[in-house]
Each structure stands twice: as C-alpha cells, then as structure tokens.
Amino acid sequence: MPRYGAIEAGGTKFVCAVGTGPRDLTTTRIATTSPGQTLARCLEFFAAQGKVDALGVGSFGPVELRPESRRYGHITATPKPGWANADVVGPLSRALAVPIGFDTDVNAAVLGEARWGAARGLRDAVYVTVGTGIGGGALSGGRLAHGLLHPEMGHLLLPREADDQDFVGSCPFHGGRCWEGLAAGPALERRWGQPAETLPAGHRAWDLEARYLGSALATLVLVLSPERLILGGGVMQTPHLLPLVRAQLLRALGGYVQADEILAHVDEYVVAPGLGQDSGILGALALAEAAVATPV
C-alpha cells in the first residue's frame, strides 16, 4: 500500500505528516521561521519516518500553481518577512525525489473533505475558513479550481447591511467592501471592541456576522454551483453560528436557486468540516495521492 507525506504550510506553523489516511497518520508541528530552516526541519521529520511514495503540500499563499511557470511551487507576493518568492517545492523535490502535489491550503482542505470528509464522493464543493482571514478552496468538476492564479474568495465584494453602514472594515485592500473586511475575526473585534471569541452567543454581533456569511455563500452558490459548502476556521467554532448562516444563505438567495438540496435540506448543504481540524493536512495527503495518479 502506498505511503504518503504531507505538509500543511502555514504562516505560524508547518504541520508535517506521514501515512495513508485519517486512521493512519503520524504528524508533527514545526514553527514557521525562515524558509530554509523550516523546510530543513520538515525534511528531518520525513527522513526519520522512512520512505514515502509522494508528497503533498497545501500552502499559505499566494502561490504559483501554473506548471509552465519558472516560479511553479513558490510562495509569491506574501507580506510575511522572508517568504516572498520563497521556493517551497524545489528544495523538497530535490531532497525527497518523489512526485509532489502542490496547491493552496484551502484547495487542499476541500480536496481532503472530498476524499475522506464532509464532501466525500462529490465533484463540486467549496471549503471556506473564517478566522483571522477568510479563504476558500473549490473543487470544480473534480478538479481544484485555479487559472490565472488561484481563488482568493475571502476578498469577494459584498453588499453592506443597512444597520452596519458606518463600519470602516478591516481589509487593508478593500476596507469594508469585501467579505474578509466585514466578517473575519479582526473585523468582529474592531466592530464590537472585543475579541470574537469573547462575544457571547446571544450578542447581536452573530446575527450580523451570519448575514454577511450568508450573502458571501450566496455569491459562491451563484458563481460555482457547488454540491456542498463546508465552513471551517476559528470563527465558525462559535456555537449556534452555523444554523444562523444557513438561514441567512436562504434569505440572501431569495428563492432564486430552485434546488431541493438547498431549499429543503440546507442542514446537509452547509456543514462543518467532516475532518475537524485536519482538513488541511489530510488534504495535503490527498494531494500526494493525486500527484502519483497524475504526476505534475
């Protein structure tokens, strides 16, 4: 049975793993320092774990995913010190000499959910994380969506709610015009003057938050027509937020999309991750699988 390596490359930590799936996974966490030091520590982990047949990497971005680019496998224009234009795939490929699958962290997450989690067997699904930032990955027709670059759906533009006209927003690029600027953790903290995780369940912050999330998911339904929407990330850990979001998605769609899967079964249409906190690392493992199936 093939054995794979996986890296979930984040701005704070790199999670590394070796295994075959959710029930057979050895993991470790490495603090993100410089690219050279961080990748060297990943390689030490893999050396200690023995031979793998392929590696998958789900990375923070933006990343270069076009195989024909000479920067393929690099993190590109990140503001994170030391990481702009860092080659991630190159050093790993030279050291391990196995096929490597590489994509964004959120594209990896949706692939992981489609392989083992809440989107199992589906070919069109979206995974969204709502936390310090907002990001999304999409599987379209069984393929991870990317073209010119890759989706940056956390910055899609949103209508302002009538009772929230004055908030300046928290996005450095789009202020209060985009999803992340209106609804990520830092937007909640700036609007209400306290960290999102300290806002009690009945606080009106959550009704407003659910309206913005519902509007954004409506746009994703209208653009991508996914078979399921999976919502992860720190803000989504808030109890009772998910049911509010489902109701607000229905409100935002306004009856336009006539599909029983949404209108009659929204509880199964908008769901929490099936893999809990492991969508990303298991998604990276699924990228490794896919790299052997179709080497890049």
Next chain:
Amino acid sequence: MPRYGAIEAGGTKFVCAVGTGPRDLTTTRIATTSPGQTLARCLEFFAAQGKVDALGVGSFGPVELRPESRRYGHITATPKPGWANADVVGPLSRALAVPIGFDTDVNAAVLGEARWGAARGLRDAVYVTVGTGIGGGALSGGRLAHGLLHPEMGHLLLPREADDQDFVGSCPFHGGRCWEGLAAGPALERRWGQPAETLPAGHRAWDLEARYLGSALATLVLVLSPERLILGGGVMQTPHLLPLVRAQLLRALGGYVQADEILAHVDEYVVAPGLGQDSGILGALALAEAAVATPV
C-alpha cells in the same frame, strides 16, 4: 471531416446551424413558440440540411445538466409560459439519433470563445453577457462549470455605490442587492428613466454602470481566477464602456491580485467577444464536437 448541428435556444428565438466552424456555418432563426412546435421546426431545418454527426444545444435556463437526473436535458423552473419542465434533449435525441451536448447558453458561449474566439487555447475563462439580464458561463480547468445546478452569476451580490443608495433595483428576487438588479438593461432604464441605448456616451450613467461591472468582475476574478474575461450582450455594445469597466475592475481589486496579466495588460484581460454575436451558436457547435469526443 465531421459535420455538426447546433442550437442556440433562447426565449425569443432559436438559432439553428449546421457546419464545422466559423467559416463553414449555415444558420436559420426560428421564433420561440411552444416547445413542441419550436423543436419540430428545428428538426425540419436539420432534416433539410442532411446528416450531422452530433448536435450541441446551448439553452436558456435554468436547465438540468446532471446526467444521472431523470430530467437531464430539460429546461426546469423558467417563468416562460409553456417551457417549465420542457424536455429539450429528449425529442431531439429521438429524432436525430446522434450524440447531443447540452449546456447553458452562456456556458456554450465561453466554450465557443475558447474554441475559436477571444479565449482560444485557454482552460480558465469567463464569458458574461450584459443585456436584458446578466448571465455568465465559466470554463474551469477546461471543463464547463456546473455542480448542483449551473452558475447563475448574474445574481451575485454587490456592494452599493455611495452615490446610488436610493435606487430600488430591478431584480424581482434580489431588488438592488444583485448584479442584474443594479446593472442590467432594465436597471439602467429604471434608474435613469430612459432606455439604456438612448443614454449618450458622456452620461454619468456609464460611470456608475462601469463601477458595478468592475465590482462584479472583481468578485469573479477572486472566486474563479480566470485567465480572461469576455464581455458580450447588448449593454456592452455601448461605445467606450469597455475601457471604463477595465479601469473599474482595477479599482475594485485594489491591488490585491498581483498578476501582470491584470495589472499591466488589462486591455487583453477584459475583452469583447472574438466571435461577435456568434459566441452562442458557435459554442453550441463546440458542444457537439465535445459530445463526440466524450459522449455524455
């Protein structure tokens, strides 16, 4: 050389064609009456034109595209009298006994543009029509995007411009919250009190229109990351609108997407259709080609 049939099925007219591509195409127009009568007249045209190897149909919607559905090939919940739940592919398939490719009119259009027009050779592109309504089709990784249903991107939600707060919008489902409700032809007519085609080039209507179109295209870039955006439809015939839209797309993105293709070459990134008014019918022909390559 294979010879194909094509139908662009619209609410007002059906365009039928036989041929092999843009330089070899015989077309006719049939008024849209009842489904039975309209399809019978299409079949008369094909009978007179001789044998085809496959047929492609790009249809107004919503349509059922899931091959496993018993309603595959039907128009579904349209308000158009007589056409709700009309079977389009069934009667054509029984009469012609050839493989049939079936998709939305706008998905057909993006496929046609990728085959012979402004998106030739690309695997990720979006075609948008701005006219009486707004619709969009997407090619994602070489495949037309659909999942649960199909994209209905004309209804994606948009932030309201500060100088346009009071407009009620023209969408029966979303009022002034969605793209179509703010920027389709009927929205222009309702906002300014005269038909869009009578608004002169210097009218401030066009600056506002370009801002809404720029915002919507920004959301499409952020969700789908296409390699090119193609804008067709009646409203886009307005001289000088396209350059305004390009500028407003850049404004809406706010420098977030770091790609020279957008930042330095927006004139080649947002373009008019390469096939003029024929994106739809040629796209249907491309659907026929694809149906033989991979029968559904």
